[in-house]
Amino acid sequence: MHAWPASEVPALPGQGRDLRIHDTATGGPVILDPGPVARIYVCGITPYDATHIGHAATYNAFDLVQRVWLDTKRQVHYVQNVTDVDDPLLERAQRDDIDWVALAEKETALFREDMTALRMLPPQQYIGAVEAIPGIVPLVERLREAGAAYELEGDIYFSVESDPHFGEVSRLDAAAMRLLSAERGGDPDRPGKKNPLDPMLWMAARAGEPSWDGASLGRGRPGWHIECVAIALDHLGMGFDVQGGGSDLVFPHHEMGASHAQALTGEFPMAKAYVHAGMVxxxxxxxxxxxxxxxxxxxxxxxxVDPAAIRLALLAHHYRADWEWTGQVLQDALARLDRWRAAVSRPDGPPADALVEEIREALAADLDAPAALAAVDRWAALQQERGGTDEGAPGVVSRAVDALLGVAL
Structure with missing residues (x-):
């Protein structure tokens, strides 16, 4: 599966800052100091309806992570999946009387178009669950052979008790986990499970549903969590820098994925930081x-609507905050875009070197995009009130806003 084209990221003078970001697993900030290649995995869409503002807000957050790293002169290895076979997709296809493959392809194509328009940097590997099945089956077999998985009426379940670190991503108690499991695709009330929280690794073939050859597992299709684990381990390995997604993925998806990987490899942790965006x-x-x-x-x-204004509307909210989309949010973004474009359209302006450092500092401090926008607002206001004599300043601002915030002026 192919991703979308990358927009050029202008090079800026000076050096970016190492990123300090909130880690869900520890409940506090961590300073990320990757090697020459920073590694990030972000969970992708289930393509039965794409792309809403909530999606865009999540991918915008992790686009900022990449831009901060690129500004430190690192390379970034970014991987994202597409859950192109899952119950919600099959249910929507049946409801609309459309082939599930055609539905997934249509919505994934639309997602690519939206990401391109919003100038989101693409992953190096963009992998669908279906194409990952040949790599998923051996992992499930390994877990079963190691005693970390078991069969129940043809389905294969992961035993959460096989990972001594289970629960350390979400830090939730068993009651909260059970409630969220029921709400988010799990089956905690199914009789015969060793633990109500045990997630499915391989679903045996059901009549009228797609299935694949699972070798010793029999025909079926993969569970939700093992899909991302197989893709992440294949392309990034253990101990990658950031596992990202929306806050609704903390449990069960990221918790279960971490346990799958840790049980498979005997290593801990799967990711150095678990980073989650708020809900819209x-x-x-x-x-x-x-x-x-x-x-x-x-x-x-x-x-x-100009995609740059949509992006500014997203950036106006801290990535971890829950917020509400309104007409006023969009109007404010459109007005800001007009002010910024007017400011950089002049041949000269106030000095901008300090502004670039302000943006860098704001983003390095847990991706504080609202503070970065406020810094650009101050420069634009000064440009409007007094102008300036620095001939290169408007160009510096335009390049910095593009490189660090992904907004083309």
Missing amino acids: ALNGEKMSKSKGNLVFVSQLRRDG
């Missing part, structure tokens, strides 16, 4: 496909 609401409720209260990036683009 509409009309007082979290924006989600199941509720249908969605604002789609593609629809905004069809309505003529």
Whole structure:
């Protein structure tokens, strides 16, 4: 599966800062100091309806992570998956009387278009669950052989008790885990499981549903969590720098994925930091496909909204915050974009070197994009009020905003 084209990232003078970011697993900040190649895995979409503002906010957060690393003169190895076979996708295809493969391909293509328009840097590997199945099957077999997995009526389950570190990503108690498991695709009430929280690794073939040859596992399809583990281990290995996604993935997805990987390798941790973006609401409720209260990036683009304004609307909120999309949020972003473009359109302006450092400092401090926007606002206001004599300043600002914030002026 191919990703989308990369927009050019301008090189800036000077040196970026190492990123201090909030780690869900420890509940506090960690300073990330990757080697020459920083490694990040971000969980991708289930392509039955793409791309809403909540998705865009999540991928914007991890786009900033990449831009901070690139500014430190590191390379970035970014991997993202597509869950192109799963119950929600199959249910939507059946509801709309469309082939599930065609639905997945259509929505994945739309997601690529939206990411391109928003200038999100693409992953080096963009892998679908279906194409990962040949790598998933041996991992499930290994877990079963090691006693970390067991069979129940043809299905294969992972035993959470096989990982001594289980629970250290989400830091939730068993009752909270059981509740979230039931809400987010698990089956804690299924009789016969060793532990109600045990997640499925391999689902035996069901009538009328797609299935693949699973060698000793029999025909079936992979569980949700093992898909990401197989892709991440194959392309990044253990101990990569950031595991990212929305806060709704903390449990069970990232918790279970970490335990799968740790049980497979005997190494800990799977990722040095678990980083999660907040949820976006509409009309007082979290924006989600199941509720249908969605604002789609593609629809905004069809309505003529500049993608740079959409990106500014996302950047106006700290990535970990839960916030609500409103018409005013978009209007504020459009007005900011107009002010910034007017400011950099002049032939000269106030000195900008200090502004570049302000943006760097803000983003290095747990991706404080609102503080970075405020710094650019101050420079633009000074440009409007007094102008300046530095002929290179507007160009410096334009390149810095593009390189560090992903906004083309």
